[in-house]
Amino acid sequence: MRPALAATAVLAAGLSTAALAQGKGIRLWNLTTATMTGFQLSPAGQNNWGPNQTLSDKDKELDHDERLKLSGVEPGHYDAKVSYSGDRQCIVRGLDIKADAVVSVADKDLQDCTK
Template identity: 75%
Template sequence: MSRAWLVAGVSLIVLPGIALAQGKGIRLWNLTSATISGFQLSPAGKNDWGPNQTLNDKDKEVDHDERLKITGVEPGRYDAKVSYRGSKQCLVRDIEIKADAVFSISDKDLKDCSK
């Protein structure tokens, strides 16, 4: 009987920690020097762009050093289309996205920018 109580006690301590660790989902961390107004993902090399993920944010933009929850995306390799106010748009190629993890975009990652 004491072993059952020990297992139950350990479960009460461990399980809430596991629950807190899970469920945060995939998040983008904007380390670029500007506010992102559009962020779309496509499987790497496909040019099949998904929805604007910035619509998941309360103010529909992602400020510098802000994190954005990414929805409807499975772990894998993606290209990103990053848009800024004033119609500047850049690509970021071959981003590795992992489950329940944060990935970042910084100025050095931005390629093929157009205005």
């Protein structure tokens, strides 16, 4: 019985190590006062916008104080294009995104807003 118990302990340790290695991923936290309908990232200064991350949310938008796991984003230095209903768009410059961290956007971060 001891070999089976030892094998179970080794298996459990391996699973928890794998889970730790995956981490929680990069998450966006909407601290603006409005619901985001779009969130796109570009390497800082390049205006090469990636996909709209809010489309992966269950209701396709990110409410105030809601968090969303970002997909396909590597740690680095980015600018973000944030969209709201009514065609309002704003830029957030110089986001430093780290692995398995939460990046937040608040009203004070929004620049160059249209409409």
